[in-house]
């Protein structure tokens with residue numbers, strides 16, 4: 001798409017954000033900002049081109065009537081929700097020229113949010129996992145056929161892995177794919193009730209194909225879980241003989257998506273339908289193993305990376321809503337007056353309110369930004385793997401994607417809930433958007449790897465590094481280099497104004513290192529009297545703590561590093577305070593780890609607490625502008641409370657009038 005305006009036009013456009021009809025409180029907040037909004041938005045989105053693309057995609061969606069909602073989606077029943085999402089989804093994919101379809105980190109999710117909203121839909125798994133599975137797991141010479149069919153919607157797919165009896169533990173999946181060399185087919189079968197596939201999105205009604213994870217048997221031997229391309233429904237969309245399929249019913253959220261169940265009865269597929277990029281079954285049944293045992297799990301690694309960005313944007317949007325609302329809401333009771341007799345104040349002026357809002361806003365920035373570079377890392381790793389050249393980076397990428405997925409989805413879900421509470425009663429209404437946001441985000445704590453299970457994967461990686469460091473011969477991945485640094489006895493942290501980034505990083509690294517080695521020592525001690533797996537289980541709470549701290553240290557370092565790249569001094573100053581607030585809030589929350597063994601003194605801990613107070617006060621005048629720096633349109637936000645113009649109360653009344661109960 002052509003760019004039609006220069007950065008200065010854009011600047012003009014953003015300066016004109018303030019309009020006559022806007023709520024006066026929110027206008028005053030915007031006028032008082034210490035930085036130029038456009039410069040900050042360019043920093044947040046890395047360049048003005050990305051910002052401009054957001055605007056172009058918004059204008060495209062707003063100008064196409066097929067994306068309109070005749071009835072507000074909040075007032076639909078489940079059938080109607082599915083119908084709406086499906087119609088919108090088809091309109092969305094019929095207009096893919098509007099976006100760069102290869103941009104799964106920015107343009108595709110934005111387009112989806114603008115057209116459908118915060119709901120998974122009938123094609124979520126098709127685009128979110130089926131297409132990536134084809135891309136990651138199909139042999140180069142064969143990819144064009146299935147990819148084109150899937151990309152052109154000639155086939156609609158899902159990713160069918162989880163079963164009634166097993167989800168986290170892939171190695172115990174029970175669905176079988178037994179190779180029959182006489183017919184050159186695989187027989188896909190559900191041998192027990194617990195082997196029935198359960199959960200795959202879009203399976204219940206929509207998909208006619210699935211990437212199915214099943215235990216491969218060939219020449220009488222079991223070869224572990226492998227992926228197969230399986231047709232489920234015929235041209236009339238009826239289930240094929242040997243396939244039983246349906247919807248699993250309503251869930252906490254994502255109800256426009258038809259998550260389904262699937263049972264196979266000795267269902268035959270051609271040999272070529274096994275995804276054979278890495279491991280193969282020859283026509284005579286000979287098995288060729290993959291160059292790395294876990295390459296078959298590659299699509300999940302990719303989707304975990306996509307989720308991190310997607311989820312962080314949800315937290316950003318929730319912070320935008322709560323901050324804007326806090327600027328226009330005045331406390332209505334007498335004890336709401338900070339200075340008695342001087343009248344009500346904006347709730348944003350309460351320090352407790354700022355403490356609810358601003359750390360969450362801070363939390364939404366680092367991971368969203370770092371995901372861009374993770375995107376290039378994953379592309380790099382995928383390229384290395386595709387060339388069969390380098391598998392060394394795979395454990396690092398797996399540990400990083402698992403750890404970020406676990407920590408971020410948890411923080412996002414908790415953050416959204418905290419922000420909802422900060423909006424009082426109105427936060428409980430669906431008009432606020434918080435209930436839908438929470439229901440969407442909290443699903444991410446479970447799917448693509450249950451969070452505790454993912455943290456334990458990070459812990460495996462950390463324990464391996466600790467062992468190597470102790471043996472004096474470490475081969476350290478970049479994300480783990482700090483684990484080999486010498487121990488530090490005292491913390492360096494001091495007042496937020498005087499302590500340097502290096503001081504903060506030093507303290508985080510030191511505390512995490514201690515935690516990792518303390519856990520490692522406990523594990524090795526336990527292993528002297530217990531079997532390895534028992535010992536692991538016996539200290540697994542500590543293992544998770546070490547893994548969480550490792551990920552948080554990674555996030556703090558990256559946030560600070562990213563702020564240093566900000567070229568606009570005014571934006572850099574505010575972002576730097578936000579990054580320090582992020583770090584200080586983590587120290588405050590994890591005080592036990594920091595104060596253990598006297599590493600952080602009581603005086604330093606008090607400075608951290610005082611620093612939080614001072615930083616909240618320093619950021620307070622910029623909070624609405626910082627929310628605006630996410631550059632989220634009202635259409636994307638879909639919240640009555642978070643409207644850009646701040647005119648919340650008439651909009652709430654208008655929204656409520658659409659309730660079917662008010663129609664007669």
Ligand SMILES: CCCCCCCCCCCCCCCCCCCCCCC/C=C/C(=O)SCCNC(=O)CCNC(=O)[C@H](O)C(C)(C)COP(=O)(O)OP(=O)(O)OC[C@H]1O[C@@H](n2cnc3c(N)ncnc32)[C@H](O)[C@@H]1OP(=O)(O)O
Nearest residue numbers: 101108127128151168170294297306310398447448449460
């Ligand atoms: C043409 C295109 C048009 C596009 C236009 C589109 C417009 C539309 C818009 C599209 C927008 C896209 C936006 C994207 C937004 C993203 C949101 C996506 C939403 C998608 C919805 C998601 C739905 C959910 C799906 C699912 O949940 S699928 C099922 C997921 N299941 C799991 O994750 C299971 C978890 N379990 C595991 O992964 C494993 O069992 C385990 C890792 C826990 C354990 O592994 P294993 O069983 O092997 O056991 P071990 O612990 O013994 O491990 C042995 C060693 O192997 C290592 N290991 C394990 N896994 C990996 C790996 N993946 N990579 C590398 N190494 C691995 C272990 O660490 C062990 O190593 P060690 O021995 O050295 O310690």
Ligand SMILES: Cc1cc2nc3c(=O)[nH]c(=O)nc-3n(C[C@H](O)[C@H](O)[C@H](O)COP(=O)(O)OP(=O)(O)OC[C@H]3O[C@@H](n4cnc5c(N)ncnc54)[C@H](O)[C@@H]3O)c2cc1C
Nearest residue numbers: 159160161162166167168199200201443447448449450452
């Ligand atoms: C909204 C949604 C969409 C989904 N979409 C799909 C999809 O499209 N395709 C698909 O295949 N699947 C899908 N799933 C399923 C999802 O991937 C699984 O639910 C997930 O992997 C967790 O597996 P589980 O449900 O078996 O949980 P379990 O593994 O049974 O977890 C239950 C508890 O046991 C604990 N636990 C399990 N193993 C261990 C361990 N080794 N050590 C310590 N604790 C452990 C967990 O931490 C958790 O507390 C979806 C799920 C949801 C909620």
